[in-house]
Amino acid sequence: xxxxxxxxxxxxxxxxxxxxxxxxxxxxxxxxxxxxxxxxxxxxxxxxxxxxxxxxxxxxxxxxxxxxxxxxxxxxxxxxxxxxxxxxxxxxxxxxxxxxxxxxxxxxxxxxxxxxxxxxxxxxxxxxxxxxxxxxxxxxxxxxxxxxxxxxxxxxxxxxxxxxxxxxxxxxxxxxxxxxxxxxxxxxxxxxxxxxxxxxxxxxxxxxxxxxxxxxxxxxxxxxxxxxxxxxxxxxxxxxxxxxxxxxxxxxxxxxxxxxxxxxxxxxxxxxxxxxxxxxxxxxxxxxxxxxxxxxxxxxxxxxxxxxxxxxxxxxxxxxxxxxxxxxxxxxxxxxxxxxx
Amino acid sequence: xxxxxxxxxxxxxxxxxxxxxxxxxxxxxxxxxxxxxxxxxxxxxxxxxxxxxxxxxxxxxxxxxxxxxxxxxxxxxxxxxxxxxxxxxxxxxxxxxxxxxxxxxxxxxxxxxxxxxxxxxxxxxxxxxxxxxxxxxxxxxxxxxxxxxxxxxxxxxxxxxxxxxxxxxxxxxxxxxxxxxxxxxxxxxxxxxxxxxxxxxxxxxxxxxxxxxxxxxxxxxxxxxxxxxxxxxxxxxxxxxxxxxxxxxxxxxxxxxxxxxxxxxxxxxxxxxxxxxxxxxxxxxxxxxxxxxxxxxxxxxxxxxxxxxxxxxxxxxxxxxx
Numbered sequence: 001x002x003x004x005x006x007x008x009x010x011x012x013x014x015x016x017x018x019x020x021x022x023x024x025x026x027x028x029x030x031x032x033x034x035x036x037x038x039x040x041x042x043x044x045x046x047x048x049x050x051x052x053x054x055x056x057x058x059x060x061x062x063x064x065x066x067x068x069x070x071x072x073x074x075x076x077x078x079x080x081x082x083x084x085x086x087x088x089x090x091x092x093x094x095x096x097x098x099x100x101x102x103x104x105x106x107x108x109x110x111x112x113x114x115x116x117x118x119x120x121x122x123x124x125x126x127x128x129x130x131x132x133x134x135x136x137x138x139x140x141x142x143x144x145x146x147x148x149x150x151x152x153x154x155x156x157x158x159x160x161x162x163x164x165x166x167x168x169x170x171x172x173x174x175x176x177x178x179x180x181x182x183x184x185x186x187x188x189x190x191x192x193x194x195x196x197x198x199x200x201x202x203x204x205x206x207x208x209x210x211x212x213x214x215x216x217x218x219x220x221x222x223x224x225x226x227x228x229x230x231x232x233x234x235x236x237x238x239x240x241x242x243x244x245x246x247x248x249x250x251x252x253x254x255x256x257x258x259x260x261x262x263x264x265x266x267x268x269x270x271x272x273x274x275x276x277x278x279x280x281x282x283x284x285x286x287x288x289x290x291x292x293x294x295x296x297x298x299x300x301x302x303x304x305x306x307x308x309x310x311x312x313x314x315x316x317x318x319x320x321x322x323x324x325x326x327x328x329x330x331x332x333x334x335x336x337x338x339x340x341x
Numbered sequence: 342x343x344x345x346x347x348x349x350x351x352x353x354x355x356x357x358x359x360x361x362x363x364x365x366x367x368x369x370x371x372x373x374x375x376x377x378x379x380x381x382x383x384x385x386x387x388x389x390x391x392x393x394x395x396x397x398x399x400x401x402x403x404x405x406x407x408x409x410x411x412x413x414x415x416x417x418x419x420x421x422x423x424x425x426x427x428x429x430x431x432x433x434x435x436x437x438x439x440x441x442x443x444x445x446x447x448x449x450x451x452x453x454x455x456x457x458x459x460x461x462x463x464x465x466x467x468x469x470x471x472x473x474x475x476x477x478x479x480x481x482x483x484x485x486x487x488x489x490x491x492x493x494x495x496x497x498x499x500x501x502x503x504x505x506x507x508x509x510x511x512x513x514x515x516x517x518x519x520x521x522x523x524x525x526x527x528x529x530x531x532x533x534x535x536x537x538x539x540x541x542x543x544x545x546x547x548x549x550x551x552x553x554x555x556x557x558x559x560x561x562x563x564x565x566x567x568x569x570x571x572x573x574x575x576x577x578x579x580x581x582x583x584x585x586x587x588x589x590x591x592x593x594x595x596x597x598x599x600x601x602x603x604x605x606x607x608x609x610x611x612x613x614x615x616x617x618x619x620x621x622x623x624x625x626x627x628x629x630x631x632x633x634x635x636x637x638x639x640x641x642x643x644x645x646x647x648x649x650x651x652x653x654x655x656x657x658x659x660x661x662x663x
Contacts, residue, residue: 057624087402153521159607161622199489200524200606213490255402331623332423338610339427 023262024049026059026070028249031123033282040269046262063088069256071263077248077319080119081112085322089252091117096264099271099291106311107288110248112319119250120267123285125222126246126309126317127163128239130206135216135234143171143240145217147190152197156209156218159201161334162320162327163245164191167219170242176318179326184333191337201338210235221247222306226284229304239309243316249285370630373409380404415631424615428635431611434526434601435594438533439541442590443583445534446541450582451575453542454549465546468539476536480603483532487522494519524606532604533594540589548582549575584647592640612636 025037029052037048051070053059056079062068063083075083083089094100100120107124108116129140137150146155146167158164166176168187178184199215210218211231220228225237251270253263269275273291280287280296286307287293293301302308309317323330380392383399391401395408418424449468453461471479486492497520501508522528552575560570598613607614612632619629 085403159602195608198608199521200608202607205603209488212488214488327623328625331618331625335427335610335615335618336423338607339423339430339615341430341609 020047021045021259021262022047022049023071023259023266024051024069025072025266026051026053026062027072027074028052029054031074031249031283033278036270036275036278039275040266043269044262044265046259046265048266060088063254063256066256069258070254071257071259072266073252073254074122074249075119075252077110077112077250078322080248080250080252082322083252083254084113084118088255089118090255090257090260092120092253092267093264096261097268097271099268099273102271102273102276102289102291104288104290106314107248110319111321112248113250119252120271121248121288122251122270123283123287124246124248125285125306126239127167127219127221127244128225128237128309129217130210130220130225130228130235130237131217132210132213132215132234133236135213139236139238140217141238141241143167143242143244145240146219147171147194147197149197151216153199154216155198156206156215157194157198157201158206158219159203159338161330163221164201164219165330165333166245166320170244176243176245177321177323179323179329181329184329188333188337192340195337195340207231223285226304226306229306237305239313239317241313241316243313243318246314246317246319248319367630367633369409370627371415371634372411372413372631374412374414374627375407376410378404378406378408409627415628418628419631419635424612424632427610427615428612428639430609431595431613432639434530434533434609434611435591438530438537438594439587439591441530441534442538442541443587446538446586447545447579447583450542450545450549450579453546456554468542472539477599477603479536480532480600483535484523484603487528489519489521489523491522493522523604524608526605526609528604529601529609529611532600533597536600537590537594540593541586544585544589545579545582548585549579552578581651584651588644588647591643595640595643596636 023046025048027050031052037050040046041048053062056076059073059075060079060083063070063073064086073089075089080089097120103121107121110116110121113119129143129145131140135154145151146157165184165187168190169178169183170176172183172186172190174183174186178187200209202209202218206218206220207224207228209215210220210228213234220237222237225235229235229237251267253260253267257263270279271289273289273295276287276289276292277295280289280292280301378394378396380394383391383393385391385399385401389401391399392404393399394404394406452458453464458464484491488494497511498518501511556574556578557570560574561567565573595611596613598611598617601609601611601614613636616629616632616636619625619632
């Protein structure tokens with residue numbers, strides 16, 4: 001009897017080990033349609049252990065200390081760059097991801113992963129101007145709008161050093177990622193000059209304020225713009241023609257992944273048109289997946305100004321680079337700007 | 342004696358875990374900066390390049406580890422004009438807030454303790470009641486009242502539309518369609534006064550209430566006018582409450598960051614906002630801790646000064662009326 005019990009337990013163990021192939025997925029909160037995970041489990045028999053994080057830095061800390069192992073992660077552009085540099089993510093074998101053909105080549109080979117060896121873009125967005133169509137005299141096609149005294153005390157800027165100084169750098173004709181003192185000084189002077197015209201420096205409050213008609217124009221991330229435009233018909237979004245910041249959340253496989261084959265299957269699954277379309281409908285961010293856009297309907301997808309900035313503008317958009325210690329320079333400049341009075 | 346020692350234990354533990362350890366951490370972060378660890382490049386037996394760190398560990402990944410090094414460079418950065426100006430501005434706003442709270446709060450406490458005043462408990466309740474609501478919520482309400490598209494502005498617009506004379510009065514003074522109440526220093530001070538006023542009223546009320554009424558009666562019997570007995574009896578005896586109220590308002594006012602962000606729209610940053618930035622956006626915990634230490638020193642100096650007043654002004658045992 002005892003022998004039988006031991007055998008039974010052993011057998012159970014073998015069966016369960018054989019059946020329950022597992023992958024562990026570490027994603028942003030609310031960043032996938034939960035239905036798609038169920039579909040993946042049903043189709044492949046691979047069990048998905050799904051966990052979420054709040055910031056890139058949280059995720060990075062867990063991966064970097066090496067104690068926890070995940071098979072699929074979703075870092076943003078600059079974090080992909082950093083993790084490639086620190087060899088925390090591994091090269092993806094594209095032969096196992098046939099659905100990669102669905103990804104628009106415009107969004108491959110971005111500077112954070114120049115040869116697209118480590119990452120697949122999952123969603124993307126831009127920095128732009130959200131404006132109240134009833135309150136502006138013309139569409140704010142240029143960042144110069146934010147220096148126009150027609151909008152004196154009628155514009156909102158982001159209270160975020162990297163974003164706001166980055167845009168000021170672009171306005172001064174420098175690179176979005178400049179760290180040299182001359183460029184930063186020029187950006188600083190521009191923003192100090194702008195400061196008396198700025199109604200407020202905000203982050204999350206921008207949504208309430210723009211929906212409530214508190215200001216005519218605001219510098220926003222496209223994700224917030226989508227939210228505001230859903231709430232108010234008066235609002236519209238434009239990516240200024242001088243170029244701007246474009247950002248990606250990408251899919252990567254950590255170097256210490258336990259189930260690489262399973263991870264590849266999952267990534268391929270996410271690149272499938274119908275699945276990407278489901279996730280677009282759930283998450284609402286712009287996607288690089290052409291097959292999915294066909295399923296959604298190109299007209300419907302492109303109706304949102306967030307999803308299709310003109311190609312020539314998009315060409316001038318850049319991703320943020322990981323700056324390491326130089327991030328402190330931005331903080332210093334930012335403090336100098338906001339403490340000016 | 343042993344028993345007593347045992348009873349102190351829970352508090353001692355509490356103090357160590359939640360006061361001493363965090364303070365120690367802030368002090369440690371404050372006097373250190375992060376530097377990348379030193380390493381040497383080596384080749385493993387199988388030929389792959391690797392890195393040997395200072396502490397002897399070997400890894401194939403390029404070293405990203407940082408170590409804390411004792412350095413006073415953060416203190417040097419702190420005394421740059423940018424940060425000093427912010428500190429001075431924070432002190433100025435906090436002092437103004439405290440002064441306004443005192444001017445508004447003292448009479449309220451006095452009226453509440455008046456012998457003819459009915460239902461003081463009810464009124465006290467009404468003053469405390471808003472404090473039961475989260476202060477963020479209360480600050481957000483102020484925002485929706487004062488915003489350009491807020492309640493006050495919509496009333497003013499309605500009034501101007503209804504009464505041409507009022508509209509002319511406003512127009513003559515160059516007032517546009519909207520009056521901008523928020524996003525400046527005054528709005529920040531308003532937000533703070535509103536949030537902290539009850540901290541001023543309560544201690545003053547408690548102290549005045551406890552003043553022996555026979556002292557006032559004696560003063561009256563001996564012919565002191567009400568104003569004279571206020572100056573000679575009530576005022577000196579209420580001083581401890583006033584000092585406590587000042588501390589209770591000044592200390593949170595000088596360190597706040599939420600009120601200034603919301604009411605000032607990020608245009609009136611205080612030292613607290615900059616500290617918060619160091620722990621958030623800029624993730625420079627070391628500099629943030631150094632700044633916190635600076636603020637702690639300022640607050641300590643302030644409270645030390647107050648205590649000095651307390652000692653000097655302690656009312657004499659015998660009250661001189663004439």
